Amino acid sequence: MSTAQDKPLNILFAAKQERWAQYEQPLKTAFDAFGLIAHLATDIAPEEVDYIVYAPNSPVQDFSVFPELKAVLNLWAGVEDVVGNRTLTAPLCRMVDPSLTDGMVEWVTGHVLRHHLGMDSHILGQDGVWRAGIVPPLAQDRKVVVLGLGELGLACARSLAALKFDVHGWSRSKKEIQGVTHHTEVDNALAVAEIIVLLLPLTPETTNLLDARRLGVLPEGAVIINPGRGPLIDDDALLAALATGHVAHATLDVFRQEPLPKGHPFWAHPNVTVTPHIASETRAVSASRVIAENIRRSENGLPLLHVVDRTAGY
Incomplete structure (x- = not known):
């Protein structure tokens, strides 16, 4: 599962702050397991961002400021709150975990x-x-x-x-x-x-x-x-x-x-x-593996998984 890299990847975590505490370590562990050398943070200069790990209720709504963006990896199964964002031209991947x-x-x-x-x-x-x-x-x-x-x-x-x-x-x-x-x-x-x-x-x-x-x-x-x-x-x-x-x-x-x-x-x-939207809660450990696998695939020239069809809306 190793990945050929000439430099560390810059991965922006764009979700509400409480999610960062849940995902920081699971994502880092998953990146290590998939051979990804990555700088993961909640604040990265937009021109340096390679991937965004994303929740649609994040403050990040203008994707045009990320010139090197390769993909947005959604933390949720639902993408209806982001799929229509016209500033997002990079591939959008929904969460299938x-x-x-x-x-x-x-x-x-x-x-x-x-x-x-x-x-x-x-x-x-x-x-x-x-x-x-x-x-x-x-x-x-x-x-x-x-x-x-x-x-x-x-x-x-x-x-x-x-x-x-x-x-x-x-x-x-x-x-x-x-x-x-x-x-x-x-x-x-x-x-x-x-x-x-x-x-x-x-x-x-x-x-x-x-x-x-x-x-x-x-x-x-x-x-x-x-x-x-x-x-x-x-x-x-x-x-x-x-x-x-x-x-x-x-x-x-x-x-x-x-x-x-x-x-x-x-x-x-x-x-x-x-019931309080608990039927299918994303679990940080397993979702982090899904995200790491998709980034590994992208960096190895393989097709991304679970790419959203913008026309269909999912």
């Missing part, structure tokens, strides 16, 4: 099972009432739909299929996945979704994908699980569907504004579960 994928699979599988088995009635119903006789169907008789079959959606669909759920999926491009029924039309997928998992990227086409009309396509009493992006759902339309019972429950990990404001109606709604 096995640990990130594993975390998402575990979170999604846990919440699908929670709703499939009706765990809340027992966990929250410790009131002396013996609730016998209510038996959920077997997984094979429960239709779960995954919208978005990219890296994360594909892994979740396969995990749910392995548990014998009747898994359906939708993505813009046709996918052949063993144990998963692929739909070419969003409405056809929604129409069978007893439990729906949203793992789409945020693009102009997917913003408010679940609006009032599409929520109405869902079967009565459907459950929504959203660890993807907050704006995939029209919040007001979701609250209206919850009020009528057409949507039985929404488990939401992502929101239009984060942290979710204290007065937001999701907090107090009895049929909404809020």
